[in-house]
Amino acid sequence: MIDVKLICDKPELIKEALLKLNSTAPVDEIVELNTKRRELTYEVERLKEKKNSTSKEIGKMKDKESRDKLITEMREVGDKIKELDEEIKKIEEDLHEKLLWVPNLPHESVPVGKGEEENVVVKTVGEKRIFDFTPLPHWELGEKLDIIDFERGVKLSGTRFYVLKKAGSKLQRALINWMLDLHIDHHGYTEIYPPYMVKGECLTGTGNLPKFGENLYRDAEEDLWFIPTAEVPVTNLHREEILEPGTLPLNYVAYTACFRREKMSAGKDTRGIKRGHQFDKVELVKVVEREKSMEELEKLISHAEDILKRLNLPYRLIKMCTGDLSFTAMIKYDLEVWSPGCDEWLEVSSCSNFGDFQARRANIRYRPEAKGKPLFAHTLNGSALALPRTVIAIMENYQQPDGSILIPEVLRSYMGGMETIKGGI
RNA sequence: GGAGAGAUGGCUGAGUUCGGUUGAAAGCGCUCGACUCGAAAUCGAGUAAGGGGAGUAAAAUCUCUUUCGUGGGUUCAAAUCCCACUCUCUCCGCCA
Structure with a gap:
């Protein structure tokens, strides 16, 4: 498996190398999936941060009314997190599967040849x-x-x-x-x-x-x-x-x-x-x-x-x-x-x-x-x-x-x- | 194959009854400091890891997140409750 970051940083370079290997690995799709993955990860982590800290506060709270209000609120946040996590998981599986089919890149000293x-x-x-x-x-x-x-x-x-x-x-x-x-x-x-x-x-x-x-x-x-x-x-x-x-x-x-x-x-x-x-x-x-x-x-x-x-x-x-x-x-x-x-x-x-x-x-x-x-x-x-x-x-x-x-x-x-x-x- | 017990940080080992102040007591180990000519002993401080992001020439540093066998579930909140699985140990059976 080659580094996703490398693929995303220099997709053209990778494509060129794969051509020499007679490989048709889906570079563009990989880049796209990875970008999406990062965006969603960022988003879901913000939500988790909120939920984690709020939950701690709830544990300390005495006032029932505002406590219940926060619980209801966090219930919704929890649902949203679940939804996003599932989406991320799917994307990661898809990305991983695609990466498993990408061949290794040749060392610079390897002579270029067809077969x-x-x-x-x-x-x-x-x-x-x-x-x-x-x-x-x-x-x-x-x-x-x-x-x-x-x-x-x-x-x-x-x-x-x-x-x-x-x-x-x-x-x-x-x-x-x-x-x-x-x-x-x-x-x-x-x-x-x-x-x-x-x-x-x-x-x-x-x-x-x-x-x-x-x-x-x-x-x-x-x-x-x-x-x-x-x-x-x-x-x-x-x-x-x-x-x-x-x-x-x-x-x-x-x-x-x-x-x-x-x-x-x-x-x-x-x-x-x-x-x-x-x-x-x-x-x-x-x-x-x-x-x-x-x-x-x-x-x-x-x-x-x-x-x-x-x-x-x-x-x-x-x-x-x-x-x-x-x-x-x-x-x-x-x-x-x-x-x-x-x-x-x-x-x-x-x-x-x-x-x-x-x-x-x-x-x-x-x-x-x-x-x-x-x-x-x-x-x-x-x-x-x-x-x-x-x-x-x-x-x-x-x-x-x-x-x-x-x-x-x-x-x-x-x-x-x-x-x-x-x-x- | 049958019966039972267990799995927590580098290691040993609490916590699980009654979920929140426990990323986790205590001890060992390790690191740094003090004492010392030096060492031991003693005293003080620190010490889990993975991933992402910010930062840097590279570090330092900051920050989020995940992790108490694995995967799922319940809950605002799980080492702690529920389900499935894996592995380890003991006894029985079988066998090279």
């Missing part, structure tokens, strides 16, 4: 491996080695589900533990194990609702939703809180399963384990002071990159242009790992600075100094990394001519010393 094609490749790190045989896609490797079972996944749960087994599941488990340990021990993050189901207000807080409800799974009877990413519960840890001086920055790392309907990507990436309805992810979340968020973003990206570097996988860093920016992000970078079997770059991480967009929705504030006025914090997050795609990258990049897969050195101790994944293990 994906205009994203900027910031850098490419590592060399693509030269194969002296044709590298296989992970779905073929996985079936040959009997470490991914697609058929039975579909039998259990339908399309976009699969079963990992043997060294396949062990590899994923090793990655999770290794990544968590790395972030905790070397990057200074605090581990969180959050609920996988949250209330709707959490999703509104992070910006997944109301706009992206169709991409989420939910309980049929209660207001409980499956998380599409750990970002949701972890960012919401501090919803409705005012953080005391000295608490920030907060650096969290969380491993969770993630659940997505993939309605917006229907028909896309149906092969392999690239895009499932359920997948695992290790996620980094930061809550920081507002002046610090851009430098924290750099750190965040470097922490995600560190995983790829240590796994020795070729990757590239992409800066998203305005047309490809997500609804909530002020600035966003993707990390893409090279996958020789699929023959494409796979997005394994998305690192965003949300500015105070989420903090406003979730009401996450901090006190810059003792007794100071609370300010909205800045929130950031990035995957580090998404598991299935990292598994894909390892399988495809480390495959051998005989179809076996070499295990990256950093993971071996997490796999009981295993060095190669061969059939039958």
Whole structure:
């Protein structure tokens, strides 16, 4: 959510920015509603002031006649207040609803562009491996080695589900533990194990609702939703809180399963384990002071990159242009790992600075100094990394001519010393 | 799931019988001052928060409003009365 005051102060500037985002948010209506809101608030507060002070006087009065007269008078004032309060409430709800649909404004450094094609490749790190045989896609490797079972996944749960087994599941488990340990021990993050189901207000807080409800799974009877990413519960840890001086920055790392309907990507990436309805992810979340968020973003990206570097996988860093920016992000970078079997770059991480967009929705504030006025914090997050795609990258990049897969050195101790994944293990 | 108890400021905890002088006793904590070479102890003063508006370069400051779990109701007036809900605790049942 962006600041109403900002919208009302500089509506033209906002409109211009929204144009770059291909957004049609109703700026004029918002300005109008807010003006009305302020007028009515002023009016009703004058009336309340009168009623409050008069009521106190009534309590002290002895003369019945003038007392009754005032009571009658205040009864009318009370009715008027009720009427105005209702009107204000309606306006506020309307205004709030409209604001929830306004996307975040892009940071000044974000390149202007219409869509994906205009994203900027910031850098490419590592060399693509030269194969002296044709590298296989992970779905073929996985079936040959009997470490991914697609058929039975579909039998259990339908399309976009699969079963990992043997060294396949062990590899994923090793990655999770290794990544968590790395972030905790070397990057200074605090581990969180959050609920996988949250209330709707959490999703509104992070910006997944109301706009992206169709991409989420939910309980049929209660207001409980499956998380599409750990970002949701972890960012919401501090919803409705005012953080005391000295608490920030907060650096969290969380491993969770993630659940997505993939309605917006229907028909896309149906092969392999690239895009499932359920997948695992290790996620980094930061809550920081507002002046610090851009430098924290750099750190965040470097922490995600560190995983790829240590796994020795070729990757590239992409800066998203305005047309490809997500609804909530002020600035966003993707990390893409090279996958020789699929023959494409796979997005394994998305690192965003949300500015105070989420903090406003979730009401996450901090006190810059003792007794100071609370300010909205800045929130950031990035995957580090998404598991299935990292598994894909390892399988495809480390495959051998005989179809076996070499295990990256950093993971071996997490796999009981295993060095190669061969059939039958 | 059944029965009962509870939810008040940074914390502990009164107030709810009989609605007004209670934005809230008392204590703890914290801040400032006195005493002291300094500290402790003691004494004195101050100390809830959110939002809006005025003001300022920014503060200071002034002012209105809301808040005693949440939402509604009664009333001129609600921490206090009524209704619904949420959460916490205890006991029973069930369970990984």
